Amino acid sequence: MALNKMEDFKFDGTERLPVDYVKGILQPTPTCDMWDQIWNFQAKSDDLLIATYPKAGLDQANEMPSPRTLKTHLPIHLLPPSFIEKNCKIIYVARNPKDNMVSYYHFQRMNKALPAPGTWEEYFENFLAGKVCWGSWHDHVKGWWKAKDQHRILYLFYEDVKKNPKHEIQKVAEFIGKNLHDEVLDKIVHHTSFDVMKQNPMANYSSISTKIMNHTVSPFMRKGTVGDWKNHFTVAQNERFNEDYEKKMADTNITFHFQFS
Template sequence: MAMTTELGEQKQLKEVAGIPLQATTVDNWSQIQKFEAKPDDLLICTYPKSGVEKASAMPSPRILRTHLPTQLLPPSFWENNCKFLYVARNAKDCMVSYYHFQRMNQILPDPGTWEEYFETFISGKVPWGPWFDHVKGWWEIRDRYEILFLFFEDMKRNLKHEIQKVVHFMGKNLDETVLDKIVQETSFEKMKENPLTNRSTVPKSILDQSISPFMRKGTVGDWKNHFTVSQNERFDQIYREKMEGTSIKFCMDL
């Protein structure tokens, strides 16, 4: 019984500066904030379920990952002028992917029905906070720091071109053969089979892949299979309000 209570408590989200986060993250908050970044670190930043696995297969010095919004990042990253790679995915596909991820993730709160989750997501009551603020936060500071801002949809359209951008950003040169090899290895199909990226070795008590695979579809436009017409209209309205004044443009379909 103690075990289930413990797991139940773990699944509850706690807040830091108004952003809902996993309990374990919040419990270690002071440690996280004290993290010492090195000047040649590359920090890959994404909102959850935005396709960061591809980037981790690319060559570099120390590669770190975070889902933190800009305002919660440990200060040493800014102080050491680290390089940041931000991968953004359109909000509708992101919502769908996050919904299925929360269904199978036994450590996060149960998302409830799709209708319920739709409300949770647009109100930003999901782990790591609102998608809108997260994406806007990183977009607005992209010229002030060494930030390469990439879109998941561009990766689907022309992966080689996006990988070339990353290689260039990291100050490296790769010959065509190596580049093609990376493109091959980071294709969704290949990564879905790879235990290092498909999370198949994670115990079922944490990620229950019988509910939904960790790497589900990795497509653009799957939101059309989930959103009702009225949800879509409502979402578009909310999107316009929340993203007003920002120059960021997303592709909703390929």
């Protein structure tokens, strides 16, 4: 269940969802319209929250039986306070920003619940400036990284999950208090692999109306690889990105892998 709600917006297949700001962070207007409800959401102590930057229904959530698994794209400073007050377990997944930018760009191309991304060149500049829904990637990953030492947050990296999925799934299992045998872990690894999930209607969003998500423009689950940014970044863009990255990430010790050796 997501802590961001877009289902009530009526699409006719041509328009895009409008956006506005919540505390300086760009958000789809349905999220803005119900912000008080989101902010005052009452978490339960046994809730598990999955948090990611994008491309990583509150009433329904209230009716879900415990323990609940919820998800959000909110930066840490916009997280409803009850999650911290109730000491909920939170899993945060971060992805290297170059691949994240490419994936988010294609996601916005196909998803009319988000603003049109414009050209790749325009999107590149907007992403660096943090002028995309859910705000700056840099602030997002740094905020959650800083919070992990004060709260029950398991901070994972997408690249680690791709490289050694069994090890990372074992981490998750231990974090949520599950002791899984090897054969169970192997089954989870299989069913959560990109190729299997891409064919799973429960994961690939193929059941969503094409008026909202047009998979002919770009599939919801596109490539899921590490290093695809090389197929999009020009040499000049890569140099500009690296310079910007070093400045914005100078105050943190997070290490990202931009490709596999």
